[in-house]
Amino acid sequence: MTALLSLSGLTKQYPGVLANDHVSFEIGKGEVHALLGENGAGKSTLVKMIYGLVRPDEGEMKLGGEDYAPTEPRLARRSGVAMVFQHFSLFEALTVAENIALGMENPPEKKELSERISTVSANYGLTLDPDRLIGDLSVGERQRVEIVRCLLQDPRLLIMDEPTSVLTPQEVEVLFETLNKLKSEGTSILYISHKLEEIKTLCDHATILRHGKVVGTCTPAEESAKSMAEMMVGSELKEPKARDFQPGAVLLDVQGLSLPSKDPFGTSLRNISFTLREGEVLGIAGVAGNGQDELMLALSGEERVQREAIVLKGNPIGHVGPSARRKVGLLAAPEERLGHAAAPDMSLTENALLTGLLRQQLANKGFIKWKETEDFAKAIVEAFDVRTAGVDHAAKSLSGGNLQKFVVGREILQRPLVLVINQPTWGVDAAAAASIREAITDLAAKGKAVLVISQDLDELMEVSDTFAVLAEGRMSKPRSAKGITIEQIGLMMGGTEVPDAAA
Amino acid sequence: MDFSALNPVALMVTLMVAATPIMLAALGELVVEKSGVLNLGVEGMMIFGAICGFAVSVDTGSVWLGIIAAMIGGTLLSLTFGFLTQYLLSNQVASGLALTLFGLGLAALVGQSYTGIKPPSFPKLDIPFISDLPVIGPILFSHDFIVYFSFIILGGVWYFLNYTRGGLILRAVGESHDAAHALGYKVVRVRLMAIAFGGACAGLGGAYVSLIRVPQWTEGMTAGAGWIALAIVVFASWKPLRVLLGAWLFGGITILQLNLQALGVEIDVAYLSMAPYLVTIIVLVIMSADSKRASLNAPASLGKAFHASS
Numbered sequence: 173m174t175a176l177l178s179l180s181g182l183t184k185q186y187p188g189v190l191a192n193d194h195v196s197f198e199i200g201k202g203e204v205h206a207l208l209g210e211n212g213a214g215k216s217t218l219v220k221m222i223y224g225l226v227r228p229d230e231g232e233m234k235l236g237g238e239d240y241a242p243t244e245p246r247l248a249r250r251s252g253v254a255m256v257f258q259h260f261s262l263f264e265a266l267t268v269a270e271n272i273a274l275g276m277e278n279p280p281e282k283k284e285l286s287e288r289i290s291t292v293s294a295n296y297g298l299t300l301d302p303d304r305l306i307g308d309l310s311v312g313e314r315q316r317v318e319i320v321r322c323l324l325q326d327p328r329l330l331i332m333d334e335p336t337s338v339l340t341p342q343e344v345e346v347l348f349e350t351l352n353k354l355k356s357e358g359t360s361i362l363y364i365s366h367k368l369e370e371i372k373t374l375c376d377h378a379t380i381l382r383h384g385k386v387v388g389t390c391t392p393a394e395e396s397a398k399s400m401a402e403m404m405v406g407s408e409l410k411e412p413k414a415r416d417f418q419p420g421a422v423l424l425d426v427q428g429l430s431l432p433s434k435d436p437f438g439t440s441l442r443n444i445s446f447t448l449r450e451g452e453v454l455g456i457a458g459v460a461g462n463g464q465d466e467l468m469l470a471l472s473g474e475e476r477v478q479r480e481a482i483v484l485k486g487n488p489i490g491h492v493g494p495s496a497r498r499k500v501g502l503l504a505a506p507e508e509r510l511g512h513a514a515a516p517d518m519s520l521t522e523n524a525l526l527t528g529l530l531r532q533q534l535a536n537k538g539f540i541k542w543k544e545t546e547d548f549a550k551a552i553v554e555a556f557d558v559r560t561a562g563v564d565h566a567a568k569s570l571s572g573g574n575l576q577k578f579v580v581g582r583e584i585l586q587r588p589l590v591l592v593i594n595q596p597t598w599g600v601d602a603a604a605a606a607s608i609r610e611a612i613t614d615l616a617a618k619g620k621a622v623l624v625i626s627q628d629l630d631e632l633m634e635v636s637d638t639f640a641v642l643a644e645g646r647m648s649k650p651r652s653a654k655g656i657t658i659e660q661i662g663l664m665m666g667g668t669e670v671p672d673a674a675a
Numbered sequence: 676m677d678f679s680a681l682n683p684v685a686l687m688v689t690l691m692v693a694a695t696p697i698m699l700a701a702l703g704e705l706v707v708e709k710s711g712v713l714n715l716g717v718e719g720m721m722i723f724g725a726i727c728g729f730a731v732s733v734d735t736g737s738v739w740l741g742i743i744a745a746m747i748g749g750t751l752l753s754l755t756f757g758f759l760t761q762y763l764l765s766n767q768v769a770s771g772l773a774l775t776l777f778g779l780g781l782a783a784l785v786g787q788s789y790t791g792i793k794p795p796s797f798p799k800l801d802i803p804f805i806s807d808l809p810v811i812g813p814i815l816f817s818h819d820f821i822v823y824f825s826f827i828i829l830g831g832v833w834y835f836l837n838y839t840r841g842g843l844i845l846r847a848v849g850e851s852h853d854a855a856h857a858l859g860y861k862v863v864r865v866r867l868m869a870i871a872f873g874g875a876c877a878g879l880g881g882a883y884v885s886l887i888r889v890p891q892w893t894e895g896m897t898a899g900a901g902w903i904a905l906a907i908v909v910f911a912s913w914k915p916l917r918v919l920l921g922a923w924l925f926g927g928i929t930i931l932q933l934n935l936q937a938l939g940v941e942i943d944v945a946y947l948s949m950a951p952y953l954v955t956i957i958v959l960v961i962m963s964a965d966s967k968r969a970s971l972n973a974p975a976s977l978g979k980a981f982h983a984s985s
Contacts, residue, residue, distance in 0.1 A: 265975060273843060
């Protein structure tokens with residue numbers, strides 16, 4: 173196999189951090205190459221250098237045998253390198269077609285572009301309406317826009333940063349078919365993912381980065397997920413303990429919860445009923461945009477519902493807002509880390525105050541007790557191993573995984589009776605994800621209840637005692653998570669009809 | 676009261692003249708804001724353009740050179756704002772306010788020796804044949820070149836923003852500068868170009884006041900037109916064609932106010948002067964009733980500093 177892209181000795185020094193230290197590897201023509209590493213291992217920097225966003229201090233790249241040193245992304249695109257970003261580079265107030273045009277070098281006329289979008293999205297099973305505004309799309313749909321944008325450019329090398337995190341198993345299968353098709357057409361793919369099982373099925377080779385250095389290469393098909401994860405983190409991953417699920421008294425009782433969505437493209441909740449008992453982790457699966465956001469809003473109190481629809485330990489709380497619910501012990505950690513769960517420009521201390529004010533008693537007659545607040549923030553950082561230069565640093569300066577640990581830790585340390593978490597480990601590296609999941613199961617082991625909404629089935633399988641699926645705003649009856657197969661769930665999620673699975 | 680003294684056609688003609696400077700300044704500011712920059716220095720750039728245009732016209736005897744000088748003056752002033760906010764990342768609101776104060780002071784200084792002078796007159800450009808049409812002729816087709824030019828700019832801005840790639844990039848930069856940067860667009864360069872365009876438009880609007888509408892030089896003669904232009908951009912919810920509507924509304928009320936005063940109508944001028952602003956507030960309330968739509972109207976990165984930290 174001839175190399176399409178070869179990197180030799182790429183080095184990038186940032187103030188205080190050596191992001192990439194003489195990184196060298198090759199990506200063959202028509203090869204799917206995995207890039208593995210924890211958050212902060214230098215994957216992003218490396219990819220940015222390939223895409224022309226960052227210039228290496230040292231080292232050189234060759235693309236198709238020729239010197240390749242893009243100084244800006246448009247040169248990279250011109251050379252046939254396309255990229256799907258992890259943090260979507262989309263413009264909310266612009267339409268799908270406009271967004272795609274912005275990512276192309278020579279976009280065709282509007283009408284022709286719309287047609288091409290429809291064709292490509294139909295070919296690859298990624299349904300998209302070119303005239304919709306991005307702001308009205310779900311996370312999953314937004315990712316499709318990114319992927320279609322790349323595919324329209326007939327790239328030689330496609331860089332994909334965490335492409336499957338919000339897709340259903342069926343959609344992942346379709347994507348993999350797409351990628352395999354591209355591969356057979358001779359396109360090379362650089363695939364970054366934290367999902368080791370995916371890498372095993374899809375990738376031909378893998379390069380593993382740790383602290384900016386290449387620490388190993390392997391053929392994923394011959395490795396186990398565990399061995400690859402170990403190379404990545406450099407230490408052994410904790411196996412989640414098999415828990416013995418002994419449900420206690422009912423903590424949270426949700427009956428006949430309905431909520432019409434305020435978003436014209438959202439999903440209304442329809443008659444949702446479930447109970448959460450002491451010691452229970454209920455996992456709720458479903459494709460993005462099937463009512464997850466609305467369920468989160470209804471449970472956190474951001475949207476009020478009927479008084480009796482949500483009952484916490486005998487207290488009807490459906491009609492009260494988030495603060496009143498926090499007071500009685502129903503806490504929530506939403507999906508969007510920056511902007512919803514945390515205020516990006518505020519320090520960790522201030523962010524700790526934002527949800528901890530009531531339960532941690534961080535104010536005295538309206539005056540903030542800064543010392544206690546800072547101690548609380550430090551306690552979160554300490555207990556959840558949040559890597560930060562200090563609690564006075566802005567939330568946005570933390571990497572995704574670390575901020576997520578902070579956001580989840582902040583709620584757990586407030587001793588909730590019931591904790592609701594949406595997408596607890598989205599875009600988080602393996603080690604951080606493992607520790608967040610462990611914190612969730614620990615909380616349940618202490619007799620509290622946790623509701624986890626996630627699109628990551630492996631994760632739900634790992635943490636849940638009981639399991640339900642949200643589809644088109646309706647929730648299936650929770651059943652034991654034991655013995656359910658991924659194929660079954662996938663059918664429940666993707667199908668329009670949800671069988672009343674009372675297995 | 677004798678309303679017969681109000682000739683509707685003459686009123687419409689003066690309305691077109693009154694609306695032109697604020698429409699020009701508002702169109703420039705609209706482009707600036709669409710790129711994500713909030714420049715509150717419109718008033719300063721207008722008055723500086725007014726004196727630059729006036730002084731050069733008087734000294735050279737050519738109004739055309741004056742017009743060009745006004746645009747250059749407005750651009751230069753706007754680029755100081757651009758340098759401060761785009762390279763030194765200073766706060767846009769504070770820098771914009773400072774620009775207004777600076778422009779007013781600088782214009783007063785430059786204009787000291789020009790008070791009381793009459794500038795060379797600006798030729799009227801009647802469009803042959805159609806300017807003879809009754810009613811429409813005098814209202815639409817018997818103005819000076821700048822009035823027609825302002826409509827060309829209006830159409831140009833509308834077409835540019837909606838139908839060209841450059842316009843798409845400009846909107847993208849104003850929407851999310853981080854995403855635009857990730858795609859490889861030059862955020863700072865795009866914004867500087869928008870700021871310069873805004874400065875040229877404001878300068879031209881200012882020169883229209885001092886050379887054509889009034890025509891003389893007095894200190895502070897733009898009298899808040901720059902602030903009205905800023906209000907029009909919001910009133911128009913960042914859509915170019917609605918700027919015309921806003922300019923006519925605001926311009927119309929100014930005209931009406933003067934005429935009613937002349938007629939000795941028993942209504943406090945203050946009510947008329949505040950009317951356009953009340954209308955702006957009402958429009959804003961109506962627009963923001965649908966919060967999702969409203970958030971899509973205003974450029975999402977408006978007023979935020981951009982620094983390429985990656």
